[in-house]
Amino acid sequence: MNLAIRPDIPTWKEYMDRTDLWEIQYKMHIEIQSSLIPGVLVYEIHPGYITDFRSGPSVVNPFIPKIGDIKLAIAWMIHDVNYHGFLSKKFSDQLLREMLEHAGIGPFKRNAVYYAVKICAGSHYNTLDEDQGPIYNHNKTLVRMRWLDKGQVLKSFNGKKLKIKAP
DSSP, rough: OEEEEEEESHHHESSSSOOOOEOOOOOEEEEEOOSSSSEEEEEEETTOOOOOSSSGGGGTTTSSSSSSSSHHHHHHHHHIIIIIIIIIIIHHHHHHHHHHTTTOOOOHHHHHHHHHHHHOGGGGGGOSOOOOOOOHHHTTTTTTEEETTEEEEEEEEEEGOOOOOOO
């Protein structure tokens, strides 16, 4: 796996005094070359994007950090992004496992996370045009994603073009 992140040290802060959500402060550019997915995934995540990094109960925090170092935080955040529908659930989960390996998470823990999201997180995966509630609908407008292979765009999403039905 190759991972490039700009800025080198991304920043986030707690979202509205909540301890379970963080808001991205500066535009992030992330490029991922995975051994499982052909080509290069390019993400631009704009300020205001809200993430919970690693989902799940706080009881596992000592074993599998909620945020962790930069590589681990990016793995959690990209998984959140992809669960908005930017990649299929299958690719999203496989990419998370590979990114956890790249972040230095051992095989037992990364497989535990992988199977937990594969089995239990299906209800949290949505397509881009589904209404996911105010925070997530707003998040989708703050992400630009391109999937490049051999210089050609295989897939491209611009969050501003989403067609979300009003309640």
